[in-house]
Amino acid sequence: MVPVNLxxxxxxxxxxxxxxxxxxxxxxxxxxxxxxxxxKLRIPKAYMHPRLDHSLRMARTRRxxxxxxxxxxxxxxxxxxxxxxxxxxxxxxxRIRGKVLRDHITSGEYKSDEFKMAGEVLGKxxxxxxxxxxxxxxxxIVSRGGVYLIDFGLADKATSIEDLAVDxxxxxxxxxxxxxxxxxxxxxxxxxxxxxxxxxxGNRVVERAEEIRLRGRYVxxxxxxxxxx
Amino acid sequence: MASAATQxxxxxxxxxxxxxxxxxxxxxxxxxxxxxxxxxxxxxxxxRRQYKPKSGGILPREVAAFxxxxxxxxxxxxxxxxxxxxxxxxxxxxxxxPGMGPALRIGATVARALASxxxxxxxxxxxxxxxxxxxxxxxxxxxxxxxxxAGGNTSILSYSEGRYRVFxxxxxxxxxxxxxxxxxxxxxxxxxxxxxxxxxxxxxxxGRYIDGLPYVVKGQDVSYSGLLTAALRMAKGGARLGDICxxxxxxxxxxxxxxxxRCMAHTRRDSVVLTGGVAANKVLAMKVASMAESRRxxxxxxxxxxxxxxxxxxxxxxxxxxxxxxxxxxxEAIIRQRWRVDRVDVPWYPSTLxxxxxx
Numbered sequence: 212m213v214p215v216n217l218x219x220x221x222x223x224x225x226x227x228x229x230x231x232x233x234x235x236x237x238x239x240x241x242x243x244x245x246x247x248x249x250x251k252l253r254i255p256k257a258y259m260h261p262r263l264d265h266s267l268r269m270a271r272t273r274r275x276x277x278x279x280x281x282x283x284x285x286x287x288x289x290x291x292x293x294x295x296x297x298x299x300x301x302x303x304x305x306r307i308r309g310k311v312l313r314d315h316i317t318s319g320e321y322k323s324d325e326f327k328m329a330g331e332v333l334g335k336x337x338x339x340x341x342x343x344x345x346x347x348x349x350x351x352i353v354s355r356g357g358v359y360l361i362d363f364g365l366a367d368k369a370t371s372i373e374d375l376a377v378d379x380x381x382x383x384x385x386x387x388x389x390x391x392x393x394x395x396x397x398x399x400x401x402x403x404x405x406x407x408x409x410x411x412x413g414n415r416v417v418e419r420a421e422e423i424r425l426r427g428r429y430v431x432x433x434x435x436x437x438x439x440x
Numbered sequence: 441m442a443s444a445a446t447q448x449x450x451x452x453x454x455x456x457x458x459x460x461x462x463x464x465x466x467x468x469x470x471x472x473x474x475x476x477x478x479x480x481x482x483x484x485x486x487x488r489r490q491y492k493p494k495s496g497g498i499l500p501r502e503v504a505a506f507x508x509x510x511x512x513x514x515x516x517x518x519x520x521x522x523x524x525x526x527x528x529x530x531x532x533x534x535x536x537x538p539g540m541g542p543a544l545r546i547g548a549t550v551a552r553a554l555a556s557x558x559x560x561x562x563x564x565x566x567x568x569x570x571x572x573x574x575x576x577x578x579x580x581x582x583x584x585x586x587x588x589x590a591g592g593n594t595s596i597l598s599y600s601e602g603r604y605r606v607f608x609x610x611x612x613x614x615x616x617x618x619x620x621x622x623x624x625x626x627x628x629x630x631x632x633x634x635x636x637x638x639x640x641x642x643x644x645x646x647g648r649y650i651d652g653l654p655y656v657v658k659g660q661d662v663s664y665s666g667l668l669t670a671a672l673r674m675a676k677g678g679a680r681l682g683d684i685c686x687x688x689x690x691x692x693x694x695x696x697x698x699x700x701x702r703c704m705a706h707t708r709r710d711s712v713v714l715t716g717g718v719a720a721n722k723v724l725a726m727k728v729a730s731m732a733e734s735r736r737x738x739x740x741x742x743x744x745x746x747x748x749x750x751x752x753x754x755x756x757x758x759x760x761x762x763x764x765x766x767x768x769x770x771x772e773a774i775i776r777q778r779w780r781v782d783r784v785d786v787p788w789y790p791s792t793l794x795x796x797x798x799x
């Protein structure tokens with residue numbers, strides 16, 4: 212049974228089996244009103260002032276839930292938002308059963324169509340001007356219902372083509388570093404799906420992503436002040 | 441530019457494993473000369489002079505003038521501390537960057553002159569790499585995530601595939617620069633540091649946390665310029681200075697520690713070191729300790745004397761490089777104001793100075 216007050220709820224969530232622990236949150240598995248669910252709980256940070264910590268967790272939880280819901284309404288295959296409790300730092304969402312795309316590729320079970328579907332999901336997000344922030348093959352799940360994009364912890368509203376292009380760049384970089392021999396094939400199919408979902412916007416984003424790659428952003432171009440101290 | 445010449449030291453040819461390197465630091469406000477040995481007690485000399493402006497900030501030209509005045513006496517002091525002459529040294533290590541051009545040129549000129557005159561191999565050292573190497577040496581944490589915070593640098597670094605990689609960094613101004621600029625603009629500095637405490641820390645002593653200042657972490661990066669602007673606006677608007685100092689520091693420190701935490705989770709490291717001039721800050725050190733504890737990770741803080749810019753860290757990095765045949769020809773030893781840490785091979789990793797003595 213799910214208790215009704217917030218403290219009881221958090222206690223109950225923390226009693227659920229832990230699936231993974233990230234830098235800022237715990238992922239636990241359980242059921243929510245009869246639905247198999249993932250519970251993402253942002254953990255207080257002891258090194259921060261409690262007021263700062265609380266306001267950050269609240270704002271981030273709210274933003275993540277909002278963007279997840281918006282992505283869903285854009286028709287992107289993302290987990291359905293089931294509940295959000297900003298002051299507790301808790302998001303409850305649908306559990307997508309399946310295999311992480313990274314492992315799926317490594318084990319050789321992949322089909323090229325799946326990369327196309329992965330591109331399509333990101334494309335749908337981008338056509339609604341949402342950037343994901345961390346679109347690596349670890350954040351895609353291949354399930355019976357298709358390929359899902361998860362973890363909106365670093366997602367944000369995009370305000371420029373550059374914001375969106377960074378996603379493409381991140382995906383490319385992740386694929387090249389994790390699945391080097393298949394990188395070309397994966398990227399070709401991924402971009403095919405991405406462009407089908409985005410149209411002319413997508414072309415501009417992909418062009419900009421190529422510029423980012425060529426100018427070696429994240430290596431050369433970032434500004435530093437000249438002080439050596 | 442680092443040609444891999446094979447200039448082994450005379451000591452080693454004589455059958456001794458002892459390697460002695462003199463290092464010169466002149467990237468910012470400190471002219472430092474350090475001498476290290478590959479044998480206990482490792483650090484043989486640590487001499488330095490720091491340029492302190494009477495008013496305003498640090499002007500590169502004035503620093504350079506100050507350096508050229510003190511270079512000779514700092515060098516002499518280091519040699520006398522070690523009880524050595526330049527003939528006893530196996531190599532001259534020089535921080536060629538990153539840093540302020542006019543300041544770098546003084547150190548580089550001295551190093552080139554010494555290398556030519558005494559026919560010693562010249563070893564190019566990247567200043568940021570040196571901050572990590574001294575941290576690995578003094579803390580004994582061999583494979584850490586490094587939180588490198590100083591007047592002009594703020595980045596989270598960890599080793600991967602032959603080099604230190606920048607996991608995250610400031611998108612605009614550095615942490616030390618943020619604190620210094622705020623202190624100067626509101627009239628509580630210079631002096632920026634007195635009695636081992638920064639002006640902002642002193643001012644924060646009677647402060648409380650207040651709402652309204654922006655906390656900006658974008659993925660793996662921090663941004664401080666918006667925080668500085670907002671804090672200055674708040675000060676102008678008449679808010680209590682103690683509260684602003686407290687909150688500014690709280691937000692600035694928390695955000696860089698948070699990026700450090702993200703790096704540890706991402707790279708699956710179980711240790712973290714705090715290095716660079718701002719590492720001397722007790723409040724920041726406590727936050728790093730608390731973050732490490734919550735992850736059941738180890739942590740180390742470089743003691744203030746070696747955390748700020750110094751010649752010792754240049755010498756000890758130079759010793760590691762020299763032992764791996766990394767030298768540069770005198771005519772090619774040009775300064776590099778924007779020499780990024782991730783352009784430098786560190787073939788000795790995860791060895792430290794302590795491991796050389798076995799050879």
